[in-house]
Amino acid sequence: MTEQNNSNPSVDTPEDAEKAALAWTHTARFLTTASQLHQLPATELPEIAFVGRSNAGKSTAINTLTQQKQLAFASKTPGRTQHINLFELGPKTAPDALFADLPGYGYAAVAKDAKRRWQKVMADYLELRRSLTGVVLMVDSRLGFTDLDRQLLEFVASRVGNGSVKLLVLLTKADKLNRREANEALETAQSVLGELSTDEADVSMSLFSALKKSGVGDAACVLHDWVHAA
Secondary structure (H helix, E strand, C coil): CCCCCCCCCCCCHHHHHHHCCCHHHCEEEEEECCCCHHHHHCCCCEEEEEEEEECCHHHHHHHHHHCCCCCCCCCCCCCCCCCEEEECCCCCCCEEEEEEEEECCCCCCCCCHHHHHHHHHHHHHHHHHEEEEEEEEEECCCCCEEEEHHHHHHHHHHHCCCCCCCCEEECCCCCCCCHHHHHHHHHHHHHHHCCCCCHHHHHHEEEECCCEEEEHHHHHHHHHHHHCCC
């Protein structure tokens, strides 16, 4: 994971930075939902999108990051989320960022026409959404990058490459790995991400476990810095 640079002079230690970042993510609250790109509100706020395969633990990770049990809909049946859900962060009277929960991709039980429609919506969102500042890609640490995950990276590669969008890869379900497997997962992810023509400062990765709460503070700090470092 890239080294953090805490610009807030009131944050003196990594523990303080993590506490501030988690307090910020905890402010997340539902704003709106949309099934088409044009239905999303125009905004000047930085927007961070959460993407990943339907069974990669995306909604659970969002709930863990925000310390809220039911902010994002975490169904026992993958592929159920069929909308882009926006969440507002920061003070209610002066929000400073948005989280966008995008539908999971790749679940076999979803009809082919729905898959094609959502692939187009997601591709357009990742390519055209002007307020998009960062992308959090959830990858099941036990499976590594699937073909669909690599396609997702292709969608965002140009924007990450030109510095307009930052990328964080969370290797989820890391509690299922032993130390050797965890190191191998990190090495593989590093290799895949190394293929992107990007500034290393714009790409981060971390092992993540919603069950064990590991990697949560690191991820929160990355997202907080994306929004507040400037």
